Amino acid sequence: MTQRIAILSGKGGTGKSLLTCGIGEALAREGKTVLLVDGSQGLRSLELFLGMTEGILYSCPDLAAGSCSPEDVLIEDDVHPGLWLLPAAQNLASDQDLAENYEKALQMIQEGGTDIPEFDFILTDCGGSLESQLALASLSERPVLAVTPDPAGLRAADKLRKLTSKEPEMILNRFDSRDLAQQILPPLSEIQEMLPLKILGVFEENDGLRRAVLTGSDILQEMPEFTNTARRILGQDAALPLLPGNSGRTADAIPPEVSGRRRTFWNRLFRKGQK
Numbered sequence: 001m002t003q004r005i006a007i008l009s010g011k012g013g014t015g016k017s018l019l020t021c022g023i024g025e026a027l028a029r030e031g032k033t034v035l036l037v038d039g040s041q042g043l044r045s046l047e048l049f050l051g052m053t054e055g056i057l058y059s060c061p062d063l064a065a066g067s068c069s070p071e072d073v074l075i076e077d078d079v080h081p082g083l084w085l086l087p088a089a090q091n092l093a094s095d096q097d098l099a100e101n102y103e104k105a106l107q108m109i110q111e112g113g114t115d116i117p118e119f120d121f122i123l124t125d126c127g128g129s130l131e132s133q134l135a136l137a138s139l140s141e142r143p144v145l146a147v148t149p150d151p152a153g154l155r156a157a158d159k160l161r162k163l164t165s166k167e168p169e170m171i172l173n174r175f176d177s178r179d180l181a182q183q184i185l186p187p188l189s190e191i192q193e194m195l196p197l198k199i200l201g202v203f204e205e206n207d208g209l210r211r212a213v214l215t216g217s218d219i220l221q222e223m224p225e226f227t228n229t230a231r232r233i234l235g236q237d238a239a240l241p242l243l244p245g246n247s248g249r250t251a252d253a254i255p256p257e258v259s260g261r262r263r264t265f266w267n268r269l270f271r272k273g274q275k
Contacts, residue, residue, distance in 0.1 A: 010156025040127025
């Protein structure tokens with residue numbers, strides 16, 4: 001049975017597209033058949049991360065309108081067997097009929113075709129406005145929030161989790177352990193108190209990953225957390241980094257008043273503790 005996962009965020013710049021591609025590639029390497037869905041109408045980008053810069057003739061709205069078949073629009077990755085892409089339109093100026101188009105297109109794909117496999121996972125990169133993201137997320141059984149551990153990112157994620165129709169899980173992205181060590185950021189246990197959601201993955205800032213994206217190198221090699229996150233999605237055990245007992249890091253000593261200011265600030269952000 002196909003499992004639909006929607007990756008969304010309450011703000012831009014959280015790395016949704018890269019997370020979608022990396023997790024999709026990792027699931028494919030685990031032997032699963034995966035369809036990546038680009039939900040960024042007018043600003044598509046998944047084909048760039050996958051290196052599919054040529055040969056895209058059709059998009060999701062074309063399939064929904066009956067202008068092409070699933071065989072025409074879906075593209076199989078020639079590097080990762082079992083990984084496919086449903087491109088978004090590049091020339092649409094609005095998200096009109098977004099949910100209807102994607103729902104119809106996915107239904108046609110899941111009904112199958114001569115050369116269309118039965119997908120184990122459909123991962124949707126929910127781009128665009130907050131309304132568009134929620135509309136696309138409503139087509140999936142498993143919403144996942146891409147969260148950056150900064151004040152704006154955490155507050156946006158807290159708002160978005162209250163708007164989703166299903167209880168989401170979350171991935172923490174662009175986590176800098178130096179900020180954690182200096183207690184500029186709260187530990188993961190406190191973040192989970194602020195956002196009481198299951199953590200599927202924790203991705204640290206990584207210059208090697210940036211270079212891999214820019215050069216087309218293997219992002220799974222540079223960031224093993226993609227593979228670990230895929231295994232958690234599959235229900236397997238994989239230790240989370242930066243949790244007590246897993247990271248091997250110790251926080252640098254800082255003056256108590258600095259820690260107090262940090263704690264008060266984060267409590268204020270989520271209206272907890274002192275007013």
